[in-house]
Amino acid sequence: MIYSSELIKGTLKTIVLKLLNDNKKMYGYEITQRVKEMTGEKIQITEGALYPTLHALEQEGLLTTQVEYMGKRVRKYYSLSPEGKAKTKERVKEFASFMDTMAFLLDIKPKIA
Amino acid sequence: MIYSSELIKGTLKTIVLKLLNDNKKMYGYEITQRVKEMTGEKIQITEGALYPTLHALEQEGLLTTQVEYMGKRVRKYYSLSPEGKAKTKERVKEFASFMDTMAFLLDIKPKIA
DNA sequence: TACAATGCATTGGTTTCTTATGTATCTTTG
């Protein structure tokens, strides 16, 4: 089962920031695979969505890049800038609060962890 | 604090369906006010978003309408159809699962209720 | 009597994502 793309709207930036926060540096393709793996394929990030998002985050000054070569193949690694780290904390916190609000609105019982 | 509109994207239909599920019948303006009130103003539904959504849900056969007059003022009440009720259950369940997935991805601890 | 609130609705524009396509390299398999 894959979540309807409607649900995932608006969460992509937060996911990317959080992954980079926990992994120091990652490249685009790696991000798509990691998310697929971590969510049991329930969230699939398409490259057409990811790359523009990465470029946007870089433009915003939240990410820095460094290119590496594996043989002849290019890899573009992304890392959080200091502002990116701050922004990540902010966004994750906001999302957590949003989830609480939604859980209340939809009368969803929190899962016991 | 109001949640960034980015976050709320994709949740509007679910919210509307759930409210109608719990309240038998509601009119548009009432929905905007109820959500504002239930979320401590953290979620604001604009009318430009709500009315097209209500019309879409009606087109999908999930809602039925009945017009009532309060003096000269029109009120258009929306109610769930049987398919709407089924869809609501489905969507809320999907959202709950999505929240679990996101909590895991973002490493968010569930709030103790 | 003016302003705010109630109540419906649409329109134009933006953001965000999807689908499709393009280029190139590396690995696996028949």
Added chain:
DNA sequence: CAAAGATACATAAGAAACCAATGCATTGTA
């Protein structure tokens, strides 16, 4: 060894969902 699939980047056209602004009309309030 050729073809297919995986890896890896990227863009472009279009759809979907939402926001901000506006419009109309009625009711309540200062």
